[in-house]
Amino acid sequence: MISGFRPGAVVQGSGNVSDHSADDANRAARDLSNSPDPLNGPPTPEMDRAVEEIGRAYGRQIDGSKPVQEFFDYNGLKMQIIYRTPPSKTDAGHMGHIHVSGSK
Numbered sequence: 202m203i204s205g206f207r208p209g210a211v212v213q214g215s216g217n218v219s220d221h222s223a224d225d226a227n228r229a230a231r232d233l234s235n236s237p238d239p240l241n242g243p244p245t246p247e248m249d250r251a252v253e254e255i256g257r258a259y260g261r262q263i264d265g266s267k268p269v270q271e272f273f274d275y276n277g278l279k280m281q282i283i284y285r286t287p288p289s290k291t292d293a294g295h296m297g298h299i300h301v302s303g304s305k
């Protein structure tokens with residue numbers, strides 16, 4: 202894990218509350234990486250496999266070689282799994298890490 206609880210965190214560029222802004226039963230987030238550059242990437246084969254395994258744990262079929270943007274409900278939580286997405290106006294991008302979060 203490279204990052205978890207970031208008090209006051211917002212989604213870069215959007216101002217929306219980030220799931221990194223809390224770390225309790227109602228909201229929590231983790232970023233996972235073994236890339237030399239967790240922000241800019243590159244993605245790694247290990248992260249490709251990890252995101253597929255994480256998806257499997259939630260009953261999702263994910264192809265770790267492609268951009269991943271999974272948004273779904275799981276046991277009352279709004280889940281997000283994000284990986285391999287390039288930077289955009291509203292997001293710093295996920296080329297170098299896997300984002301996994303849930304919120305109520």
Ligand SMILES: [Zn+2]
Pocket residue numbers: 221230231232299300301
């Ligand atoms: Zn994140």
